Amino acid sequence: GIQVEQSPPDLILQEGANSTLRCNFSDSVNNLQWFHQNPWGQLINLFYIPSGTKQNGRLSATTVATERYSLLYISSSQTTDSGVYFCAVRLNSGNTPLVFGKGTRLSVIA
Amino acid sequence: DSGVTQTPKHLITATGQRVTLRCSPRSGDLSVYWYQQSLDQGLQFLIHYYNGEERAKGNILERFSAQQFPDLHSELNLSSLELGDSALYFCASSALGGLNTEAFFGQGTRLTVV
Numbered sequence: 720g721i722q723v724e725q726s727p728p729d730l731i732l733q734e735g736a737n738s739t740l741r742c743n744f745s746d747s748v749n750n751l752q753w754f755h756q757n758p759w760g761q762l763i764n765l766f767y768i769p770s771g772t773k774q775n776g777r778l779s780a781t782t783v784a785t786e787r788y789s790l791l792y793i794s795s796s797q798t799t800d801s802g803v804y805f806c807a808v809r810l811n812s813g814n815t816p817l818v819f820g821k822g823t824r825l826s827v828i829a
Numbered sequence: 830d831s832g833v834t835q836t837p838k839h840l841i842t843a844t845g846q847r848v849t850l851r852c853s854p855r856s857g858d859l860s861v862y863w864y865q866q867s868l869d870q871g872l873q874f875l876i877h878y879y880n881g882e883e884r885a886k887g888n889i890l891e892r893f894s895a896q897q898f899p900d901l902h903s904e905l906n907l908s909s910l911e912l913g914d915s916a917l918y919f920c921a922s923s924a925l926g927g928l929n930t931e932a933f934f935g936q937g938t939r940l941t942v943v
Binding site for chain 2 (some may be wrong): 752763820822
């Protein structure tokens with residue numbers, strides 16, 4: 720099946736710092752989503768971005784489908800950004816579900 | 830609020846018991862997916878239903894079963910529970926069969942088997 724690799728696995732930031740999270744995937748996809756899992760366990764949709772670039776406030780994401788990777792940028796990080804960030808992809812064929820990476824655990828300290 | 834409702838939020842039960850988790854998808858969404866998140870396995874796909882029909886199965890144990898009803902809500906039944914079944918169970922919904930559509934997740938049901 721498709722492989723989804725996220726890096727780094729763990730990240731500690733000082734409040735106000737910027738960061739880039741990466742998601743590599745092994746096959747052609749028609750759906751890529753970024754999620755934030757907060758400390759209470761909720762999975763919050765950040766971006767639906769099978770290709771191109773999107774921005775939402777301090778967060779932005781870019782997916783280069785032809786090169787099979789996506790990047791999530793967090794600028795001016797805040798303590799509320801802490802949690803785990805997941806990338807999930809769906810294969811570009813058949814009836815397949817979203818496959819999740821193992822996530823990047825982000826800790827933002829004041 | 831994603832619009833996907835899961836009940837209950839927390840469940841504590843004993844080994845050997847059976848439980849039912851419930852999911853109401855977003856209004857108009859035909860697809861429901863179930864995922865299991867345990868500490869050592871990450872988010873694992875269990876099963877997908879589309880408009881009442883099973884569409885895909887993942888790593889779902891034989892002790893687990895699911896169905897989607899005519900009103901599109903779904904239930905995940907877990908039986909003969911073991912300690913290792915303790916996990917966060919998520920339901921997600923999307924508009925169509927999944928192709929090129931965004932999936933939204935419920936708040937999850939945290940199951941603790943003691």
